[in-house]
Amino acid sequence: MFRFLTAGESHGKGLTVIVEGVPAGLALSEAYIERDLARRQKGYGRGGRMQIEKDHAEVLSGVRHGYTLGSPIALGIENKDFANWTEAMAVDPVPEGAKTRRVTRLRPGHADFPGVLKYSHHDVRDVLERASARETAARVAAGAVSRRLLEEFGLRVRSHVLSIGTVNAQVPETINWDQVEESPVRCADPEAARRMMEHIDAAREAGDSAGGIFEVIAFGVPVGLGSHVQWDRKLSGLLAQAMMSINAVKGVEIGSGFANARLAGSQVHDIIEPWGGDARPFHHVTNRAGGIEGGMSNGEPIVARMALKPISTLGKPLPSVDLVTGERVQAHYERSDVCQVPPACVVGEAMMALVLAQCFLEKFGGDHLEETRRNYLGYLDGLRQFLPEAAAIPSAERPPDDAV
Numbered sequence: 001m002f003r004f005l006t007a008g009e010s011h012g013k014g015l016t017v018i019v020e021g022v023p024a025g026l027a028l029s030e031a032y033i034e035r036d037l038a039r040r041q042k043g044y045g046r047g048g049r050m051q052i053e054k055d056h057a058e059v060l061s062g063v064r065h066g067y068t069l070g071s072p073i074a075l076g077i078e079n080k081d082f083a084n085w086t087e088a089m090a091v092d093p094v095p096e097g098a099k100t101r102r103v104t105r106l107r108p109g110h111a112d113f114p115g116v117l118k119y120s121h122h123d124v125r126d127v128l129e130r131a132s133a134r135e136t137a138a139r140v141a142a143g144a145v146s147r148r149l150l151e152e153f154g155l156r157v158r159s160h161v162l163s164i165g166t167v168n169a170q171v172p173e174t175i176n177w178d179q180v181e182e183s184p185v186r187c188a189d190p191e192a193a194r195r196m197m198e199h200i201d202a203a204r205e206a207g208d209s210a211g212g213i214f215e216v217i218a219f220g221v222p223v224g225l226g227s228h229v230q231w232d233r234k235l236s237g238l239l240a241q242a243m244m245s246i247n248a249v250k251g252v253e254i255g256s257g258f259a260n261a262r263l264a265g266s267q268v269h270d271i272i273e274p275w276g277g278d279a280r281p282f283h284h285v286t287n288r289a290g291g292i293e294g295g296m297s298n299g300e301p302i303v304a305r306m307a308l309k310p311i312s313t314l315g316k317p318l319p320s321v322d323l324v325t326g327e328r329v330q331a332h333y334e335r336s337d338v339c340q341v342p343p344a345c346v347v348g349e350a351m352m353a354l355v356l357a358q359c360f361l362e363k364f365g366g367d368h369l370e371e372t373r374r375n376y377l378g379y380l381d382g383l384r385q386f387l388p389e390a391a392a393i394p395s396a397e398r399p400p401d402d403a404v
C-alpha cells in the first residue's frame with residue numbers, strides 16, 4: 001500500500017515525511033527532490049522567509065546506492081529559521097521570561113480560532129505552527145518521490161496559474177511549459193503575468209493579500225486508474241480530497257466542472273471516436289471531463305483546477321478578539337506571503353503525483369520496479385484486444401500528449 005505521512009512545525013527543528021510502498025529499484029536522489037523544493041520556494045508575492053531558507057530533503061532511509069529498497073523512505077527537511085526560534089519552539093520546558101513568542105490575537109481565516117478551542121490551547125502558536133503551509137514542503141518532497149516513479153511510465157505532471165485576484169490569463173492552445181517555469185507567477189500568458197504582479201504589489205501596499213485559481217494537469221495517464229465500484233476508490237474523489245487538503249484551497253473542479261453545469265449535455269460530453277493511430281483503442285475528441293469518467297482515468301490528460309482564497313495573515317490586520325482578555329483587538333500579524341498562488345501550483349503537482357502514484361500502484365502493484373513494469377506492460381498488451389486489426393502498433397506505445 002502506497003501512503004505518506006508528514007510531521008513538523010513551521011519554526012520547529014524541521015519537517016519529516018515517510019513515504020511507504022514505493023517499489024524497490026527506483027533511481028532516486030536528494031538532488032532530484034531538491035528541484036521541486038526549490039520550485040515551491042519561488043513565486044512573486046512570497047514573504048521574507050523564502051529568501052533565508054533553501055530547502056533540502058535529506059534521505060534518512062529507504063534508498064541505497066541511488067536506488068529505492070522497497071522499505072519506507074524517510075525524508076528530513078531542516079528548518080533553517082529554527083536558529084531564531086530555539087526558545088519559542090523548545091521541546092523542554094523553558095524558564096519564566098523566556099522568549100516564547102506567544103500569540104493570543106486570533107487571525108480570521110486561519111486555523112487559530114477553531115484550533116485553540118478544539119485542542120484547549122492558550123497560545124495560538126500551539127496551533128498555527130502546524131497549520132502553517134510550511135508543512136507543504138514535506139508534501140512536495142513526497143510528491144517528488146511519486147513523480148520519479150510516474151516518470152518511469154511516461155506520466156508527467158504540470159501546473160500553471162489561471163488567475164490572480166481579478167487578473168485572468170488568456171491560456172494559449174499549446175502551453176510553453178519552459179516559459180511557465182520562468183514566469184514569476186507561473187503564468188503562460190506574459191501580459192497577464194505582468195498585470196498579476198501589479199495586482200500583488202497593490203495588495204502588498206494596501207496591507208492586503210490576493211488569491212487566485214491554478215490548474216494542475218497530468219499527461220500520459222493510462223486508462224483505468226481509480227474505480228467506479230466504491231466511493232473511496234474514485235480517482236475524482238481522491239483528487240478532490242487531496243487538492244482540498246492544500247492550505248487555503250477552497251474549491252476544486254475536474255475538467256470544466258463548473259462551466260459544464262450551465263450547458264446542455266450535448267455541449268458537454270466528450271464524443272468518443274474510434275482508433276486514432278495511438279495505443280488506445282478509442283479516444284475522445286475533446287476533454288471537458290478532465291480525463292476522468294466514472295471515477296476512472298480515461299486516457300486523456302487529467303485536469304484539476306483549484307480556487308485558492310487570499311492569505312489570511314494581513315499586513316493591515318482585521319478586527320478580531322484576544323484569546324485571553326476576550327476584548328476586541330486587531331488580529332495578530334507575523335511575517336507572511338501576500339500571494340501564495342504560484343507556490344500552491346507546485347504543491348498541487350505534488351498532490352496530483354501522490355494520488356496518481358497511489359492509484360498506479362494499486363492497479364499494477366509490484367515490489368520491484370521491474371515487476372510493476374511487467375504488470376503495466378501486460379495490462380497495455382491486454383488493451384490491444386480492443387484495437388482494430390489494422391492497428392499493428394508496438395505494444396506499450398504512449399501517445400505524445402502534452403496538449404490539453
Ligand SMILES: Cc1cc2nc3c(=O)[nH]c(=O)nc-3n(C[C@H](O)[C@H](O)[C@H](O)COP(=O)(O)O)c2cc1C
Pocket residue numbers: 047109110111131132133136246247248249309311312313335336337338340343344347
Ligand atoms: C504555499 C502556501 C503558502 C501559504 N503561505 C501563507 C502565509 O504566508 N500566511 C498565511 O496566513 N497563510 C498562508 N497560506 C494559507 C494558510 O496556511 C491557510 O489559509 C491556513 O492554514 C488556514 O487553513 P485554510 O485556509 O485551509 O482553512 C499558505 C498556503 C499555501 C498553499
